[in-house]
Amino acid sequence: MSLLPYTDTKPQGAADFYFAINATFRFMLRRFGDAGFTEWLTALGKEYFAPANVLWKNGGLPAVAQYWRDFFAAEPGSDVDVCESGDAVEIHVKKCPAISHLKKSHREIVPEYCRHCAILGKARAESAGLSMQLTGGNGSCFHRYGAAGKFRQNMSDVAEVR
């Protein structure tokens, strides 16, 4: 059973939607600046993703690991390993489906694209009583989840997209 709280009639999403996600980041940054971009993603993480965050809170790190396996299985073009240890979950995104599709489609990618994973992930993890850290970016990265306080985000560890 999938831990994604929403169901679609097809096994994977349509990759061209990454165009709209990239365009939305550009709009948010232009209209609202860094602070507004962060505010939007934090609210999105806490409100829209609340059903999934509850599953994380109730199921702990095994639920986080299963969620990300199910999530990337539904994103076309992903190549991801999810590893569980006793006190952490590490998601190694070897090939980011979004960056890959945008680059293949010759789209102008927002340099701050990868920051959204750190901001959104932090908001969602905190909602579930956890912590999160992102390192890397620009097509491949590591997401780490653990108990509250275990991981801290340094935004300089998040690569710009080039």
Place this chain on the structure above:
Amino acid sequence: MIGCYDFCGHYDWTFHWIAEQGGKELLYQYWDEAIRCDSQKHAADLILSKGVAGMEEYWGHTLSEEAPDGGYSAGAVGDRFWLEMTDCPSRGFLLRNGIDFSGDYCDHCIGWGGPLMRDAGFTVNHAHNHGGQCFWEYLPADNIGKSEPAIEASKAELMRRWTEEKLPVDYFEHANDARNKIIK
């Protein structure tokens, strides 16, 4: 990560967030600037250069990606393009999952598509019933006096059925803008 699988869900939530920040006017600007001019520039490239043939190419690709199981009919009729959604994959995702943050999700289509069609020399006849069903007629702006009997018959049948079922229908006539809505 924000994904494409549940795209329609966070897209709808974002409409609500934008409207809270700057009202509907900011939402219209988002659809025009971010979606028409940026996200959907592949649609603009095709339709501005090829007209109805570009519409066939664009929707041929998009609908095969978003709705591989069907739920629509589309094609050129004379000098115009007709599209009827019987099971919209986008609105359908929201309905199946009980998502309704913005209250008027379907307006986004004319929000970006209307201005694009204006630039391409077309105007739009459109109606949606908020239940995942809608029709679109893209017709040359300089030929709105002429009607296509097959399209007129389809429109009349859909409007009759939706009226009979007492579905709330939003209608746009010779429009290029989400602001031009007529609520039946």
